[in-house]
Amino acid sequence: FTLVELLVTLMITGVLLAGFLGLASFQVSTTRDQTAQVDLQQTVRDVAEMFAREVRRAGANPTCATAFSAVEFASTWMLRVKSDLNGNGIIDTVGDEDVSYQYYSGDLRRIANGSIEVLLKNISWAGSTIRYYDETGAVLAISETYNGLSSTKRARVRRVEFVLDIEQKTTNGETIRARASSDVGLRNRFFINQPSC
Numbered sequence: 001f002t003l004v005e006l007l008v009t010l011m012i013t014g015v016l017l018a019g020f021l022g023l024a025s026f027q028v029s030t031t032r033d034q035t036a037q038v039d040l041q042q043t044v045r046d047v048a049e050m051f052a053r054e055v056r057r058a059g060a061n062p063t064c065a066t067a068f069s070a071v072e073f074a075s076t077w078m079l080r081v082k083s084d085l086n087g088n089g090i091i092d093t094v095g096d097e098d099v100s101y102q103y104y105s106g107d108l109r110r111i112a113n114g115s116i117e118v119l120l121k122n123i124s125w126a127g128s129t130i131r132y133y134d135e136t137g138a139v140l141a142i143s144e145t146y147n148g149l150s151s152t153k154r155a156r157v158r159r160v161e162f163v164l165d166i167e168q169k170t171t172n173g174e175t176i177r178a179r180a181s182s183d184v185g186l187r188n189r190f191f192i193n194q195p196s197c
Contacts (some may be wrong), residue, residue, distance in 0.1 A: 037176045054096065073148050074142075074153075075130070079130050085097050106122050126167070128163055132161075137159075140153045163179075166178050
């Protein structure tokens with residue numbers, strides 16, 4: 001082989017190798033983004049299911065031993081619910097009897113038993129909301145977002161709709177999006193107009 005032939009061969013090999021490395025890098029990046037998308041979608045679904053499960057039991061008061069507000073706070077960015085799950089007549093600080101879901105500073109948090117658990121980090125809340133419906137199925141309007149529903153309106157809540165429409169940035173700077181929702185009927189006796197409890 002002559003020197004020119006070797007140089008041409010090296011140049012062609014270098015071009016092919018650069019193309020292969022570029023393709024491999026693109027595939028790794030795409031796979032990473034797809035994995036992040038799947039993880040975010042699954043997490044959003046899990047959060048919506050957990051929210052539905054915990055909100056559905058709001059107002060549980062099997063012994064009617066104490067009066068408490070099943071919906072303690074209700075706004076478009078936070079919901080706090082209470083229930084007497086163990087039937088001891090009080091709202092305990094353990095056992096998830098006082099649970100809040102809150103969007104705060106880019107994170108979706110669950111607050112229970114005196115501890116804060118971050119469910120979703122660094123998210124955009126723009127497309128997400130929590131809506132409240134009364135006994136007629138009408139939306140209860142929140143006049144002041146910071147203060148949420150008044151105690152009178154909170155007592156009328158019969159159904160809660162939780163919409164998570166989340167955007168998040170990947171490590172590559174790409175924006176991924178996930179959506180899930182739950183529509184929860186509050187079915188405990190506390191919410192039925194009965195004189196006994």
